[in-house]
Amino acid sequence: GAGVSQSPSNKVTEKGKDVELRCDPISGHTALYWYRQSLGQGLEFLIYFQGNSAPDKSGLPSDRFSAERTGGSVSTLTIQRTQQEDSAVYLCASSNRQGQQPQHFGDGTRLSIL
Amino acid sequence: DQQVKQNSPSLSVQEGRISILNCDYTNSMFDYFLWYKKYPAEGPTFLISISSIKDKNEDGRFTVFLNKSAKHLSLHIVPSQPGDSAVYFCAAPTPDSNYQLIWGAGTKLIIKP
Numbered sequence: 237g238a239g240v241s242q243s244p245s246n247k248v249t250e251k252g253k254d255v256e257l258r259c260d261p262i263s264g265h266t267a268l269y270w271y272r273q274s275l276g277q278g279l280e281f282l283i284y285f286q287g288n289s290a291p292d293k294s295g296l297p298s299d300r301f302s303a304e305r306t307g308g309s310v311s312t313l314t315i316q317r318t319q320q321e322d323s324a325v326y327l328c329a330s331s332n333r334q335g336q337q338p339q340h341f342g343d344g345t346r347l348s349i350l
Numbered sequence: 351d352q353q354v355k356q357n358s359p360s361l362s363v364q365e366g367r368i369s370i371l372n373c374d375y376t377n378s379m380f381d382y383f384l385w386y387k388k389y390p391a392e393g394p395t396f397l398i399s400i401s402s403i404k405d406k407n408e409d410g411r412f413t414v415f416l417n418k419s420a421k422h423l424s425l426h427i428v429p430s431q432p433g434d435s436a437v438y439f440c441a442a443p444t445p446d447s448n449y450q451l452i453w454g455a456g457t458k459l460i461i462k463p
Contacts, residue, residue, distance in 0.1 A: 240393070267449065278354070278439060278453030279394070292447070327393055337443065338384055339451065341393030 238262060240342035242328050248348045251320060257313045257345045261330030268311050269329040269339055270303060279327060285311060286333075315347075323349045353377070354442055356454035364462050369427040371457050373440035378421065380442040385414060385425050388437045388456070397438075398425070427459075435461045 241260040249255055261268050270282040281295040285305040296302070300318075305311040315322055325346050329339035353376045363369045373383075381402040386394035400407040400414045400423065407414050413426045427434055437458050441451040 269449070269451075271451075276359075276455065278356075278455045279441075279451070280453075281450045284447075284449055286449075292450070295450070329393075331449075337382065337399065338386075338396035340396070341386075343391065343393045346391075 240328055240330055240340055242326075242342035242345050244345055245343065246346045246348075248350065249318060250350050252317055254314065254316045255318055255347065257315075257326050257328075257347070259311045259313070259328030259342060261309065261311070261328070262340055264332070265330035265340075266308065266333055267331045267336065267339075268305060269331075270311070270313050271327045271329065272324045273327060273344070274324045282313070282326075318347075318349045320349045323347055354380075354440055354452050354454040356438075356440060356457050358457050359455070360458040360460065362460045362462060363430050365432060366429045369425075369430045369434065369459055369461070371425040371427075371438050371440075371459065373423045373425075373454055375421050375423075375442060377442075377445065378418075379445040381445065382443055383414070383416065383423055384441045384451070385412075386439045386441060388439065394439060430459075430461045432461050432463060435459060 243258045266287045268285040271279040283303045284292040300316045303313045325344040327344040329341045331339045355374045384399040385397040387397045388394045416423045437456045439456045441453045444450045
């Protein structure tokens with residue numbers, strides 16, 4: 237399996253709970269991206285990691301959202317105190333180096349907040 | 351203003367005919383564009399790209415045309431096949447970051463047998 241792997245594929249949780257979404261990028265890819273896709277919309281940029289540089293968090297919609305990337309590989313996106321408007325598909329992508337296109341995507345985590 | 355717009359939410363085309371998907375953008379500083387294809391419950395898959403130094407790029411059945419003066423690009427699929435039924439997104443890296451992609455809302459292409 238050489239592609240980007242995301243888990244879980246689906247997550248249903250109650251409003252107010254915290255959730256953690258995981259992304260395993262393509263081996264050797266130094267750039268990692270998180271996006272969110274709401275129903276009927278294009279993808280919305282959330283955060284970008286490149287190697288050991290400070291991440292670009294400019295797309296995170298609120299301070300309830302955070303992400304980390306350990307050891308330059310696996311990344312987790314955490315949403316605290318979930319709200320119904322957080323319901324969306326969260327997509328992770330990776331690429332070979334900074335700014336290189338195209339980005340290669342995982343299949344996403346479909347998050348539903350009840 | 352950095353927007354990428356796909357004004358047609360859906361398009362239905364007969365198998366074997368040409369499919370033309372359109373995309374408009376607002377920022378003349380965009381210099382690279384990508385088309386992605388997305389099946390349900392899967393992530394987007396890169397299809398084809400074009401640099402602003404070109405006005406056409408071709409890969410098999412897929413051709414992308416860029417009209418910089420009109421800030422318009424289009425994806426042509428010839429001939430259309432049933433497996434082409436998917437949602438197609440156009441995207442462009444923001445000029446100031448070159449990694450953050452700005453996405454259109456997508457066009458759902460349906461190929462009729």
